[in-house]
Amino acid sequence: MRDRITAFLVLLPSLVAVAIFVYGFIGQNLWVSLTDWGKNPAQALALRPELRFVGLDNYRELFTGFVDMRFRQSAVNLIFFTLFFMAGSLGLGLLLAIALDRGPRGEGFFRTVFLFPMALSFVVTGTIWRWLLQPQGGVNVLPTLFGLPPLAFPWLTTRQQALVFDWNLLPFYTALVVGLVLLYVAWRAHREGERGRRFWSLLSGGVLLLWAFTLGRSTQLLPYPEPHGFSLALVGVILAAVWQMSGYTMALYLAGLRGIPVEVLEAAKVDGASEWQTYRHVILPLLAPITLSAMIVLGHIALKIFDLIFAMAGLDYAPTDVPAIYMYLLAFRGNQFAKGAAIGILLLLLVAVVVIPYLASQLRKEVRR
């Protein structure tokens, strides 16, 4: 018994530290995000600022106040960055792993080469790629080494955007997508004969779509159209991030490929499956759990991305802005602490949506074991 108490006492400091540094600070940050810290310059930088409670004002302003257009662009940037970064790292990582799995000569060498950027910091990677992607720098000149004309793409300094949409239509698009998903769920329920689920998803999906096409189109978040889209300046940042992280997915996939029992592959061969079919129908499905955990880790890195962009484009350049950057800028340069805290909370929610189900499932597995 005494040992059990000792054990608990040994763990206690860590528990307390995590309780304060994680949960306590999140709580305090939430409180700050509900105040007006930063609105009044006399209080913003006072030694002991007096804060007033303002409810959800800061959040409302971020999404619909026209001064916070940068936040909205940064949110759009984050979504595109996350998507392309995950797709790039998973795709390249898988290709590299398959290539290495086929047992080329010098496999160890290749593995070392593909993985080494993982040992670097994002700041180093960012500094390197900032130089490579200078308007008239390394990458653009590269083709001339092979006698081709140089590229002229202004990697990090372009203001061009693709897939542009008007922020005012965001409620419409959101309702449209959610509505369609609900209809799909209803269809699935219909096929599986689950009548209760069919009814509710059909109803809610229908209402959402109805709203989208009637009121949704005329809901004005802002007094005038505000275009947002995928900034092409992010392409370079994504390239650098993929360069750094695809070795990691390669390592994960390689471990997975090596773990597939030979009998399974033999069986596929006996069934007369071509190599392509084996990959498509046998190997890839077996790698699905690895893809899932890689997606969680990569997605989580993407949502937190800060140092890479800081080093590549600095704080001031809106086309490569992400909420993590904008939060730092608002709080520690613009004195808008409350708004910065609000962005922090939004980021946390985003990560929590991804991570909590995952953690919960891991925990359940643990308990079952």
Next chain:
Amino acid sequence: MRKWLLAMGVVLGLSALAQTGKLEIFSWWAGDEGPALEALIRLYKQKYPNVEVINATVTGGAGVNAKAVLKTRMLGGDPPDSFQVHAGMELIGTWVVANRMEDLTGLFRQEGWLQAFPKGLIDLISYKGGIWSVPVNIHRSNVMWYIPAKLREWGVNPPRTWAEFLSICQTLKGKGLQAPLALGENWTQQHLWESVALALLGPDGWSNLWNGKLKFTDPKAVAVWETFGKVLDCANKDAAGLSWQQAVDRVVAGQAAFNIMGDWAAGYMATTLKLRPGTDFAWAPSPGTSGVFMMLSDSFGLPKGAKNRQNALNWLRLVGSKEGQDVFNPLKGSIAARLDSDPAKYNAYGQAAMRDWKSNRIVGSLVHGAVAPESFMSQFGTVMEIFLQGRNPQAAANAAQAIADQVGLGR
């Protein structure tokens, strides 16, 4: 009598020698702007050889990075002994209203500075009956730089209005010069905007913008954005990737014809690039602003809770002295804030600027912290983004007015 003076001198000298400890000076003067500050520090060390001076600089033009670092330090309750800050609303609206600075009126009286500095400048650094920083220099924001030899080659003259500028821009584009105007990163674009705005609104309109008499949504103010957009079309597309020095380099190399930049560009070209002012490079007031001097001033203040207060006060004494200003400014490319400085110590540009400073109509700069509090300034960057993203003058104007209302501009 002489003996007495000698004794006095010895005592003073001894007390200077007796001054020990540290002095930490915080600024954003690194790289090409570093030598001027270093010269001033050397002078300080001559006077107080036993004080260890820590020169804490954080690079980044116009202090973009430094301001964030300073803020975290001040919030952290760890102020440097003295820090660089733009004279005017940047100092007052951020630090003085938050009650973080010491009143320096006593120092100004003691040193006779109330007479040594121009009255308008003293007004700029005064608030609620106190004087809050010691100005070390005067810079001019509305200057257009060019290389005379290149202009002759292209057969154009420096434009006097923005309309003229736009037509010259077309001419130069016709001659194969893709971007006649060299532009740099974010803040230099705002810097360009303030020259355009001053030209279109005139000095009275400009001042009224900051005391709240003229709204940003006024058609006259909206028109500024329209012209600004046209001017931007004459500039390089890779602006965001260039520092202000690299933008100046473009002009020097003949890749662009003009650059609108504060007169630290003169310091850069004369000191770092070793060009002769007036012959190798030349200047004019930015289009449409002749006879108006848009000023900004770097100054040093004394934060409450400075660890080495006495050393910091000595530093401020030096910064405000004629000797200190005449060592610092010729190297920095600025002119002295004091009225009694010696023109012979300055190059051709500096002497010209001194004449203009005395004869021109004076207004304050927005980007460099003279006319608007930082809470407006830092969000003005967002206004710029709104404009650059949609190129919608009305949207930018509305956003600017919203911020002005929010921070209570002119109140």
Next chain:
Amino acid sequence: MIGRLLLYAFLLLATLFFLLPVYLVVLTALKEPAKITLDTVWQWPDPVYWESFRIAWEAFRPKFQNSLVLAVSATLLSAMVGALNGYVLAKWPFRGSNLLFALMLFGMFIPYQSILIPLFQFVKAIGLYGTLFGLILVHVVYGIPIVTLIFKNYYSEIPDELVEAARIDGAGFFGVFRHVILPLSAPAFVVVAIWQFTQIWNEFLFAVTLTRPESQPITVALAQLAGGEAVKWNLPMAGAILAALPTLLVYIFLGRYFLRGLLAGSVKG
């Protein structure tokens, strides 16, 4: 045969993608500033200009030392904390310990922006703002989840019978730890040490918010050098090499363990 050829072509291409940036970095670092121009970006410098490294080293040495002190001490501390935590959770579980562990793990995933402002206020309030101690404390605390996870997983593999046997011999909580667990822990310590060392060495956000110039680690110094008015690219490149060297060495010489840490870091891959 063609398949084989394609395989090698692909691998070669990938190798170029990963190594060309490195080549350019080294090359730029070894160039005289005046010779870094657009049309000769990819040309090997002639003569080689070692000066960049001397200048960069001079500028970065204090920051390098800061990083070293920071990374080494925070790594040691967090490895000790992690070993004890893992031992408790794996061998002395109590009611609710699994839930507490999951709550702890969540700390590994939070975006640090969401606690940055309170953290800043806290570090300031306890008087550690601007010091290396403050940064060490922060790294140790936010390292707790991952190190606990690695040690717990590792200790779960140690058979409970060993622990039982030692207890029957009269060993208490610490006795078991010292005589049974610790002697078996070397691999876990190596994995944790490597993981934490690289993480802390490479970290940026805490460092940039919580330090002042004297206590800055090298990542912050590098970002400020390259993000400032650095027109001369040889210096940031030389600086980048210096900043990358320690973790690269770790990777090259301890690659096997490095990989294991990586996979552990991905939550039981």
